[in-house]
Amino acid sequence: MTGQNLIELSYLIAAALFILSLRWLNHPKTARRGVAAGVGGMAAAIIGTLLAPEIVSYKWITIAFVIGIVGGVPLSWVPLTAVPQRTALSHAFGGMAAGLVGVAKYSLWLDQGQLTSFRTGAIALEVILGFLTFTGSLMAAGKLQEVIPTRPITYRNQNLVNLSLLALAILAAVYLAVRPEFWPAFAAIIVLSLAFGVLLIIPIGGADMPTVISLLNSYAGLSAVAMGFVLQNKLLITAGALDGSSGFILSVIMCRAMNRSFTNVLFGAFGQVQALRQAGEAKTVKSASSQDVADLLLSADSVVIIPGYGMAVAQAQHRVQELYDQLTKRGIDVKFAIHPVAGRMPGHMNVLLAEAEIPYESLVEMDDINPEMPQTDVALVVGANDVVNPAARHDKSSPIFGMPIIDADKAKTVIAIKRSMNPGFAGIENELYYGDRTFMAFGDAKQVLGDVVKAVAGEAVGAA
Amino acid sequence: MPTLDLWSMLFVFMLATFVGFQVIQNVSRLLHTPLMSLTNAISAIAVVGSILIAGEQESDFTTILGTVAVAASMTNIVSGFLITDRMLRMFREKERRPRSEAPANSGARR
Numbered sequence: 266m267t268g269q270n271l272i273e274l275s276y277l278i279a280a281a282l283f284i285l286s287l288r289w290l291n292h293p294k295t296a297r298r299g300v301a302a303g304v305g306g307m308a309a310a311i312i313g314t315l316l317a318p319e320i321v322s323y324k325w326i327t328i329a330f331v332i333g334i335v336g337g338v339p340l341s342w343v344p345l346t347a348v349p350q351r352t353a354l355s356h357a358f359g360g361m362a363a364g365l366v367g368v369a370k371y372s373l374w375l376d377q378g379q380l381t382s383f384r385t386g387a388i389a390l391e392v393i394l395g396f397l398t399f400t401g402s403l404m405a406a407g408k409l410q411e412v413i414p415t416r417p418i419t420y421r422n423q424n425l426v427n428l429s430l431l432a433l434a435i436l437a438a439v440y441l442a443v444r445p446e447f448w449p450a451f452a453a454i455i456v457l458s459l460a461f462g463v464l465l466i467i468p469i470g471g472a473d474m475p476t477v478i479s480l481l482n483s484y485a486g487l488s489a490v491a492m493g494f495v496l497q498n499k500l501l502i503t504a505g506a507l508d509g510s511s512g513f514i515l516s517v518i519m520c521r522a523m524n525r526s527f528t529n530v531l532f533g534a535f536g537q538v539q540a541l542r543q544a545g546e547a548k549t550v551k552s553a554s555s556q557d558v559a560d561l562l563l564s565a566d567s568v569v570i571i572p573g574y575g576m577a578v579a580q581a582q583h584r585v586q587e588l589y590d591q592l593t594k595r596g597i598d599v600k601f602a603i604h605p606v607a608g609r610m611p612g613h614m615n616v617l618l619a620e621a622e623i624p625y626e627s628l629v630e631m632d633d634i635n636p637e638m639p640q641t642d643v644a645l646v647v648g649a650n651d652v653v654n655p656a657a658r659h660d661k662s663s664p665i666f667g668m669p670i671i672d673a674d675k676a677k678t679v680i681a682i683k684r685s686m687n688p689g690f691a692g693i694e695n696e697l698y699y700g701d702r703t704f705m706a707f708g709d710a711k712q713v714l715g716d717v718v719k720a721v722a723g724e725a726v727g728a729a
Numbered sequence: 730m731p732t733l734d735l736w737s738m739l740f741v742f743m744l745a746t747f748v749g750f751q752v753i754q755n756v757s758r759l760l761h762t763p764l765m766s767l768t769n770a771i772s773a774i775a776v777v778g779s780i781l782i783a784g785e786q787e788s789d790f791t792t793i794l795g796t797v798a799v800a801a802s803m804t805n806i807v808s809g810f811l812i813t814d815r816m817l818r819m820f821r822e823k824e825r826r827p828r829s830e831a832p833a834n835s836g837a838r839r
Contacts (some may be wrong), residue, residue: 283771284748290764291755293820300814303771307806314777320784325796329783333803340804341811348762351812355769355805362775362798362805369782369791369798376788383735482765489772490742496778497733503745508772510749515761605758612761619819625759626823 268316275313276500282306283504287511293625310500345620346577349610353406353478356485360398363488364455367391370495371451380445384495389438389451391491393458398484400462405477408466409609415471423468424532430461469530476519476530478610483512515611522605522631524657524667550686553704555713558680559720561704562588565642565678567598569634571671572614573607575648575684576710582621584714585647589623591721600627602634602644602671604652635672644676646697648710650683654695665693679703682713763816770809776802 282302289299320326343351367388374380407413434457437450444450469477486508493501520527553561562568570589576582592599601623607614615628638644646653653673656663673679674697681698683705698705706713756764779802782795 279774283774284752286767286771287749287752287756287764290757290760290767292757293759293817293822296757296760296763296817296820297814300767300810300817303767303813304810307770307774307776307810310774310777311780314780317781317784319781321786322784325783325786325792326780326799329779329796329799330803332800334807336800337804337807337809338811340808341815343812345816348766348812348816351808352765352769355766355773355809358801358805359769359772359775362773362779362801365794365798365801366775366778366782369794373787373791478765482768486768486772489775492775492778493742494735494738496781497738498777499733499738499741501774501777502738502741504771504774506742506745507749507752508768510746511753511764511768514750514753515765518761610762611765612758612763615759616762616816616819619816619821622819622821624823625820628759630758 268318272313272316275309275316276498279306279310279313280500280503282309283507287507345616347410348616349474349478349613350406350409352610353402353409353481356478356481357399357402357406359485360395360402360481360488362395363485363492364392364395364399364458366492367395367495368455371448375446375448382442382445385445386438386442387491387494389441389454391488391495392451392454393434393438394484394488394491396455396458397462397465398481398488400459401466402462402481402485404463404466405474405481408469408471409474417470418467423464427461427464430457430464434458434461465531468532473523473530475606475608475610475613476516476523476525479512479516479519480527480531481512483509483516486510486512518605519611522669524665524669548699550698550705551703553680553706555706555716556720557704558706558713558717561643561678561680562592562597562645562717563595563721565597567600567637567641568592568643568645569600569602569638569641569673569676570645570647571602571604571649571653571673572618572647573604573649573652574609574614575650577608577614577617577648579648579710581647581710581714582617584711584718585618586621586623587718588714588721589627591718600629600634600637602631602673603628604631604649604671607649607652631669631671638672638675641676642678644673644679646673646679646681646683647714648682650695651693653681653697654693655697656693656695663693673697674700674703677702680706682706682708682710684709759820760817763813766809766813766816770806770813773802773805773809776806 283306286299286303289295340351371388408415434454437453441450486505489505490502493505589599603614618628651665653671655674657665657668657670660666679702779795779798782791783799786792
């Protein structure tokens with residue numbers, strides 16, 4: 266029995282280390298210690314499990330470990346713009362593993378005549394969650410990688426069809442709990458949940474991906490919890506619950522940042538709404554050259570840069586960093602205003618800017634920067650659009666009405682770098698660009714910023 | 730394995746969920762992307778169940794399923810921890826920032 270105690274002890278240590286691991290993520294200074302704790306916990310759990318007396322051969326385990334390492338290492342080298350896809354893919358793997366273990370357990374217990382109502386019910390839950398996370402996350406990864414169309418695909422009675430599929434799967438699960446050995450119902454659950462995962466993601470547009478990834482994160486965790494109930498394993502339940510609550514909190518933050526509800530994200534098919542207000546009166550914009558932008562920036566004491574995903578698409582992060590360096594060197598206070606949904610997953614913009622060597626103290630959350638905006642000399646908008654649209658505050662007819670925004674329009678001067686006057690992702694006109702104090706710098710963000718950096722640096726040489 | 734009744738498991742689930750809510754709410758918003766890749770790796774603890782299935786070798790069918798599940802979980806563990814650490818290394822403070830004139834290049838430093 267000492268062997269069993271050793272295994273239980275390793276699981277206890279693992280659970281404690283996992284909690285510490287997440288705890289240390291509360292600050293960038295201790296965050297790397299968090300990774301070390303996570304690795305330690307995982308190693309303890311794996312070593313403990315390998316000691317289990319049930320294991321008769323290590324052959325296939327070793328082969329699978331090698332495959333996992335060979336596949337996993339390159340997946341950690343992806344560019345940071347591709348991190349959302351990688352994350353969705355790993356949710357898919359997690360869901361698949363849970364689903365497969367569920368199927369294996371069902372088939373084992375079916376052969377041995379050991380199926381109980383409780384076991385079958387827990388397996389059914391595990392399989393539903395696991396397989397819907399599997400196909401749903403694959404679809405999300407495909408949309409993020411743009412191998413699947415990112416626009417919402419809708420058809421009549423879509424929500425009715427989806428919900429009936431889920432209802433059928435749950436009905437089959439209930440029936441199975443009553444008659445555990447009726448395997449066709451189990452097969453039906455597998456097929457229904459695989460199909461439900463695909464159909465759930467099809468109507469969701471690219472702009473909603475941050476919420477969807479977070480939600481799938483939560484499902485992946487819950488499928489691990491269900492596996493814990495099947496295997497009667499406290500460590501699986503604990504780790505799965507940590508993951509599940511993390512995904513849930515992130516999805517709530519994402520929904521709030523877009524002023525939308527879960528049901529609206531999942532069943533609302535955003536992006537269908539078209540703003541049909543094709544400029545009743547001809548509005549004019551003031552355009553500015555790179556030299557004008559450089560002059561405006563150099564005469565400012567405080568600058569707030571508002572980056573959007575467009576900055577990453579244009580690969581302009583390093584130009585932004587050069588500009589940051591040039592301006593801070595001259596004693597100008599430069600901060601970055603980060604909207605929670607800037608980027609394609611929670612926190613994505615922070616990682617992209619950290620890669621460009623912007624110190625994290627300069628990255629400021631929307632709620633903290635907004636009170637400072639009226640005192641800001643220049644707000645520089647790079648590749649952001651909807652998150653700075655004042656219509657969200659006052660225009661009840663706007664699809665983004667109510668969404669919290671960064672108050673760029675309250676700054677003394679606004680500069681927006683934009684490819685053209687085409688409306689953004691949600692197809693909504695942005696009145697910020699027509700403001701009295703707004704200057705538009707048209708062109709590719711990387712190109713424009715490169716010219717601005719040159720102009721700023723040239724100014725310094727002339728002055729010296 | 731010692732048997733565990735439904736209520737004990739629900740108890741563990743409830744407590745872990747509350748701990749999760751408390752801990753995650755304190756995670757810096759700067760680090761939400763690394764948070765997600767870290768929890769990814771941690772929830773690959775499903776590897777524990779998969780190892781038992783692959784190692785028991787009760788039937789060819791379950792051994793194959795178990796092996797695939799171990800490989801998928803191991804992929805998540807390896808890539809999840811590595812990419813989290815890679816991202817966290819990029820977060821730097823103001824003081825420690827190297828004042829070099831060389832253009833920033835993510836691959837070339839360290």
